[in-house]
Amino acid sequence: MNGTKTARFAMTWIASIILAIGLSACEVQPVAPETPSASADRQVDQAEALSRKGDYKGAARAYEALAAQSPGDLRDRFLLRAARESVRADDTAQATTLLNQVSPSLPRADFGLRSLVTAELALRGGRGDKALAELDRIPQPIPSELSSDVLELRARSLFALNRPVPAVSAALERERTLTSKDDIRANQRMIWQGLQKSAAGNADFTPPANANQTLAGWLDLGRAALVTARNPFSANEDIAQWRSRYPNHPANSLITEDVLPQLGVGLSYPTQIALILPLSGRQQAAGMAVRDGFLAALLQQDAGRRPMLNVYDSAEMGATTAYRKAVADGAQFIVGPLTKDEVTAIASSGEVSVLTLALNQTADNVSSPPLLFQYSLDPEEEARQVAQRVTADGRMRGLVLLPNNEWGQRVYRAFDTELKTLGGEIAGMKFYDPSARDYSQPITELLLINESRARANALFATLGTRMEFEPRRRGDAQFVFVGAQPVQGRSLRPGLKFHLAEDLPIYATSDIFEPDTQANNDLEGVIFPDMPWVISPDAASTQLRSALTRHWPVRARGRGRLYAFGFDACRIVPLLKAGQFGAAHAIPGMTGLLSIDEKGHVKRELDWAQVSGGRALPLGTAATAAVR
Template sequence: DETALANNREALWQSLLQMTPQALDLFNPGYPPSEDSGWFALAYNIKAYQSNPEVLQVALEDWARTYPNHPADPAIYKQTLEAGTFIPKDVDDIAVLLPTTGPFVEAAAAVKEAIIAAHFASNSTAQLEFYAIESDPLTGQSNVISQYDKAVASGAKVVIGPLQKSSVEQLAKYPDLPVPVIALNRVDSDSQTYSNLYQFGLAPEDDAESVAELAKLKGYKRTVILAPTGDWGQRIAKSFTKKWQSLGGSIIYSTSYDENDNDFRETLIPLMGLDQSQQRYQSLKSSLGRSMEFEPRRRQDIDFLFLVAKPLKARQLVPQLKFHRSGDLPILATSHAYSGFVDPQQNIDLNNLVITELPWVYSTIAEQDPVYIALQDQSPQNYMNNIKLYALGVDAYRLVSELNTLSRDTQAQMNGASGILSVSEQGHVVRHLLTGKFEEGELKLTQ
């Protein structure tokens, strides 16, 4: 059956692509050339040389001569090659598109500072060209298309930016981008793939998904969600819910709080199930006809609580949760709960809170990177305020040399400043964050 045979070959191919070049070389049946050894040799070439297009092309031509009638020639691997992008090994011209007017100017300045620092540290001889993105305040449309075309015409081999979501949306409508783009924001569509457009940014969805992955890793199965009202909080809660349920987790209860409040008892009592505990006590008291010693007991049907909060609210909510009998219940939160500033006195209220954060927030990791040290020396007053934007800029620059590999292999990873990075089939640069726990008011790396 031809269909079954094609499916088996596709399954074999996908399995081989999960292996390292070393493993492929080791397990290759070898000579004389056979159908089996052809599969291994082809997978080895793609995995070993995917970051060097010129060498890969020569290797594939040699492979085709060695295995002239192989069933993989050429359709089955054509898709693998086309799925990624080709950036020349020695990029000699990088264009950066950043806003020079409007609300993103300060963020753009921090990203630019980081890109320049990463460029100098790399000792690259490439030209770094900056192009100003300006938006029409009436229409919201920017000059991103004309600036992209100008960069390409000037010889850019890869483009970093733009930063504004609206400009990324404009580029997403550009048919067949001739030069790869590492955008510093995302469009809303999760599922659509855009040719040569790689969407990278500090999306809160990454934080939410990292918490869900952490909870799964810890063996948790059931949770409750506490998030603020409004678009920001609900967006994170929705993203967490989607990921958590896809991992097989259950959500027992979900509720919202008003960020303008300081006393959250009306929200926390039902969240922790203390109202049901009170009802059980009243029912028992009524049945027995007498009072008894009573201590409210929190719900026992959950493994952890997922908290969405900004720093001030997190410092208020964690102690109030303790007061409302959270006890030893693990509380997991996104990075938004932490200001990023080392202040044990202020952060003592966050003790035992577990969060996922980008690597550069942990000084033990960041201080090993000379670019971090350079930025710290350059802007001693601002570097913690800008730490996440610095990490974004540094990683965007470093992605240029890694994109060939990451875009072809969704399992491949890059240890970045903003996370452990991988590229999804849709071209999203996904940030996997690191776990930390507050102890004595300080965030400590736990993995």
């Protein structure tokens, strides 16, 4: 953002006014009118330098300090800059807070930056439609210092809305203004990632009649982009065919130098891997599903490069004993164990001596050794993503209905914390007995219907007569967040509808949904996040689901998510071995968009769906549909 000259002029003007007032108020010898302006100039230079170095948090703090000492329009301008740097630092909560402090009335010159920051926040919150609307509010012509960022954000928003043709066109228009090779390559990566998003939503990649070879080539790459990302070991033929059609396309070097290495194609697996899972006892079914998914991914690799795999039964041997034996047998990488207690035992043992991908999380009070990474299907992370979604949908005040158990408590804490961070609040909260058959009491108490009846009865008693009465639910909520397994969910959703909450959007975690069209009719309208394996209609996911159903029909019905979990665990191994961490190395897996954070946790960004006719209808990042 380049408003430095305007900012410095304003500070100089303010300093001159202050000096003039001081000279007219008292008789003193003239002094050089330099201090306020020079100080502001230095602070602006420092903030810009921090931003260029990638210290976006530091730059945001510097701009906040400038805003605190500046009046009027200048204060708003620095607040907008601070908000933008906060977005770049992935601190969307702080960016939102800063944006809310900006005056509604701004000089025309600042409209563009406010719309740009607002649009970025909308897109990150899952609202591509709102992001485009904000960009369209920027007065024309767009300031030259903003045009590149506006085109980039427009392209990303269009990709999120499954509109790849105008998205690629916007990205190519942006690329024509770029001069740096690094910037051009970053723009190409953005196109590649956008193609994956659109392909996941089964978008139309048909090029327009007047498309040139560059545009047509990118669009033709759309389907192959997603297959390559989801299952790169099976995508070589698709990529080879595309290369033969577009041998001189600029995406060729991107695929060879960036994409395939990042996805693990060309990265080597360890020569020997150990898989530690419960293959007997109470967790046998779960362990076998994860094992089968892991093997499915491993067997898709070329036989000559496939690592040796030894499998150990943690239920029979004990997780710690199995871990010791795997190391003694020569394992260079260990995947597992699966349960929380087992992972905690391994983390506490002091024996983690090789790279290890645990398939759960340690207990809260146990620290993770340096070589131990944690990957789990975490309901708390899902709850945080639900909070992000409801606020992105413009619903800031809601009701919460969760089971009265340890799972419900964990989900509640995660949802409540994230919702408050984003400026929302919980208007009402009830825990229900998950073993009950009738949920009328917690539902009516949550909706305050019992209080409505009590007020009516008190009125009737005062009047000494009875009148026709229809109870009313509370009117201070914009959504209901429900945590439930499928059996409870199929009772809670109709119960909420019966008790006058039909018009309230219902959000849930993925636990509420299972692929059973007839059973899910009672979940009509429920909005939830889930892994692509369950809800994505794309070819790569469909192919793997079909393979599981064909080879293991019994396991496919209830253990599909765990099969996908095992498949992605295998995908992550070479990335960890190569040290490819952070969001820049995210891969679109079967369980979500996967990346490894600074704490060694595998993060999953999920897709969104709404139940319609018993099926999960993908929502993408558009505004959620009206509840039926």
